[in-house]
Amino acid sequence: MVIVLKKDISDSDKNSLKDFLAQKNFKLNEVSGEEETILAAVGKMHMDPVELETKPGVSRVIPISKPYKQASREFKRENTIVEIPNCRGQVIRVGGQRVVAIAGPCAVESREQIFEVAGAVASSGASMLRGRAYKPRSSPYAYQGMGEEGLKLLREAGDKFGLPVVTEIVSGELIPLMSDYVDVFQIGSRNMQDFDLLKKVGATGKPVILKRGYTATLEEFLMSAEYLLASGTENVILCERGIRTFEHSTRNTLDLSAIPVLRRLTHLPIIVDPSHALGQRDLVPPMGLAAIASGADGIMVDVHSAPEKALAGGAASILP
């Protein structure tokens, strides 16, 4: 942590700041120059920069160490591989050598739909089936999903085609019900900082796909992963899905440079969902390919908005 002092800081303010930090076991080192005075503070404790910045004579606080621990590459050198067994005793590995494709409709709508899609994605080489039974909708008047009936259909379809199932959880209260049907919980972009939900889902120990908030920095993203890890699961898969920017020709801007940056910062597997960022069917195949080229461990595609073509053009053609 680096603390930049105001030029006119009084000696007593400076001393009381130093005492405060010494009490928290920070090693201090002061460097004075003509233009600025810096206090370098090295210690183990996590301090809220804002708390320090309100102290008299402090101009700015620059955190150096990362606020997340278990999610960091320093905590665990080798890549985490999340293993998800299917009903046939096979194991899907996310984070290993093979690029994984997770596919399915945005929402489960009917038995016909989910079985048809599940069959199609299985034969295209997808490894997992996704589909929402509970949809987080920005309008209270919009369709909110099939609920438990949708979960049952998803489970049945997954079992028929040997695909583990992934579905979104929007409320901690649903955990007991959903746990019976679901192999992997998905936490959606809007809920990435619903810390209460993170704690409860993490406590189940089940694998989780954590979607990046569409306005979350990578540090915030990893802090939410830290919540999951600290709550009891080791099986967290990060999912980049686009961020909100000024550019409106696509719904969001897919941030593919996040893949190599995250790779450096964390040991967790990273997948990309190009469907939601783009909102346009014909953009999914090139961006699915680009995601894989940038180093992603897998892609998640919405086969409603980008059917066979997405998988064929995107992941499957690259899979060995």
Next chain:
Amino acid sequence: MVIVLKKDISDSDKNSLKDFLAQKNFKLNEVSGEEETILAAVGKMHMDPVELETKPGVSRVIPISKPYKQASREFKRENTIVEIPNCRGQVIRVGGQRVVAIAGPCAVESREQIFEVAGAVASSGASMLRGRAYKPRSSPYAYQGMGEEGLKLLREAGDKFGLPVVTEIVSGELIPLMSDYVDVFQIGSRNMQDFDLLKKVGATGKPVILKRGYTATLEEFLMSAEYLLASGTENVILCERGIRTFEHSTRNTLDLSAIPVLRRLTHLPIIVDPSHALGQRDLVPPMGLAAIASGADGIMVDVHSAPEKALAGGAASILP
């Protein structure tokens, strides 16, 4: 709703699109030009633009009508005034003639702290006391608040000084417990799109201060208000608190133009929290004043980060 057709749309695709819309009771009108063909569709039903954009031959869908109803100025012409009684039988009115100040510490930390602050803010002219007992923290290792003990202290301090109390709710499960202590629920910026929480808090019928997600558009903000209104409360107060932009000299960018824009779009009262956007004590007084000049019904200030001065310089000096 305006549907821009692709130049090369086939007649059969165009006809099936028209049939689809006619079934949903849309009045249609086609305008063809050399450069483009537009289908204007006017109807009552809310359609998801994405659903239409995936139909063959459709280039773009532009929604015209607002997706929120009860929150809109069209639904209710006159301004909503949210009335909050204090323990002395007086009523605080948010949205009326007087600018209201809501003040208190970021978090309740001790009996001494909350009583001292409550006394100070009461004598500075504040109308309500705020303070968190449950803090949403981006780090799982950070202090998460005093919990129920904090609620009790807040209630006691509010009652002593005649101030209704406002506190943040982070989980629907806490509603029964919190309802005993709290006059106004606050839904924080990170939870603005936690639709499950919105529905549950709305169902209590209690007044709610809804903070704008720091990356939410005004339309998304009003849609979240719509969730509250549609769930059973009429007493929703909107709170602008800064948005995330590329500018990093302040923590967020306070979007004061949101005040007159929201005023036009909605009948709900609008307050501003300058403390969290700015993160710097000396910026709060000028921006509090600017908020009031832009037409806000009140300001909410963090007296920990901007004490007596904030109130004195900000709201109180302007109050009659």
Next chain:
Amino acid sequence: MVIVLKKDISDSDKNSLKDFLAQKNFKLNEVSGEEETILAAVGKMHMDPVELETKPGVSRVIPISKPYKQASREFKRENTIVEIPNCRGQVIRVGGQRVVAIAGPCAVESREQIFEVAGAVASSGASMLRGRAYKPRSSPYAYQGMGEEGLKLLREAGDKFGLPVVTEIVSGELIPLMSDYVDVFQIGSRNMQDFDLLKKVGATGKPVILKRGYTATLEEFLMSAEYLLASGTENVILCERGIRTFEHSTRNTLDLSAIPVLRRLTHLPIIVDPSHALGQRDLVPPMGLAAIASGADGIMVDVHSAPEKALAGGAASILP
């Protein structure tokens, strides 16, 4: 400057880094902790952080001192007041006690128009007349302004009503021509980082209104002011006019917190143009007031998009 070293930096890399910095006369101080090693470097020289970050073993470089000098509050404690004489021997002071209003049409369109507007703004209390003769247009097919004829009309109208004139310059080649007609050059938002233009306009010594690039950080804004100051003028007026964000209900987001932040960083006067950020007539009066409440030295309004009302409601009513 703070240099965060990689954990695995070799001794030889560390030593060659220290030698490099010592040669540039930086005082160095190393602080090692369990989690990180920091090299604090204090010196006078401006180093490009990117150059250092490419050196082996360097993880991150955090600049501490400001890259601008003459524009900084440290360089000059007291506020700069830019003085602009009118044709009657009176002097308009920007940055002093009085809030200044600069008003006029977006573009000069005809003799009738500019005289009518000039008369109206003069009688509403405005201190200067603005209007473009050369319009920077994003379309090559759009009207590009009246050119020299527009400059003449602007000059005549200004002289008739005792208003100094402000107009935008888009090319360094126009300086000799424009200098005869213009009291204050305006550098537009899109040209804020046209360094070649900044140098040439700065060299004229004339007062300049520098508009913030709609996507410029405050540091970049002050660096462009530094170009003007370093090229020969002391009379630079900063103008906040809105930044590009994800929010699209207004054309741009007026960043009023920039006013108190800039006030702290620089001695230069600061005005606000609410017209261009908002793009909607009825938002100008409340935001003009809010700009003044936030501490602006003046406002610049477009009377075409927000006529008498803007001035009456905005600045004039507040002026003594």
Next chain:
Amino acid sequence: MVIVLKKDISDSDKNSLKDFLAQKNFKLNEVSGEEETILAAVGKMHMDPVELETKPGVSRVIPISKPYKQASREFKRENTIVEIPNCRGQVIRVGGQRVVAIAGPCAVESREQIFEVAGAVASSGASMLRGRAYKPRSSPYAYQGMGEEGLKLLREAGDKFGLPVVTEIVSGELIPLMSDYVDVFQIGSRNMQDFDLLKKVGATGKPVILKRGYTATLEEFLMSAEYLLASGTENVILCERGIRTFEHSTRNTLDLSAIPVLRRLTHLPIIVDPSHALGQRDLVPPMGLAAIASGADGIMVDVHSAPEKALAGGAASILP
């Protein structure tokens, strides 16, 4: 163009609006519903939406047709291939079957440097040599480049290795001087909306690499290309180089979805510069690959910040 009318528009305002549009040869069609009234206007003329939005009774104007013409895919169906001959009579084609690599140092610094780099990039398979002789610097005190001496060295190095040379132009006045040395002009991100420069460079007829402003929408990007095309050159190469977002772990966010979106909108070739967006050497190879996977016609890499590895890992390995 779609014009949304206010609910309470008067008949006389509506009629005068219709007359105004009819005079401009717009075909009109009015669609009235319970919630809104829409005026669909189809015509050839380009209207500034803001001009219409200031008319009484108009709520919103939504442009439908694209404001650029010559840059659009509708204007020219087949892809433009920009042909650049080298000194050996060979022709480099940008926009054809082969992915092209343009490489070189950020700035020309010395004879040794540019010859060494040119040799390295030529043997790695690069097709063109880049390097700045004039650097646009945000600080007036920073090194501004070697000037004409740098141009000479670049030309010599390019000729020795059979590489056409690309360099940035920052001022229209330099055109006569630079034209003698340069094969392809580059217009930098900060100058993308320097319309005066665009017109002058376009008038030379030389090939131009137009970098996307780091805060420009794709529509603005294409409008700047339109300036070049309308001024006399047919040889415009678009270059995505990252946009400014809230995410600060990379300098900018590389917007790779821009590639397939631009491909749909325009016939012009599109290349990607991953070096400047990322600012970190080890991110360039994965993102160079991702750029090509997304459909780019070429990549431009800074061999100073990402030497042999970038080319080897990026383009060359993919080139046949």
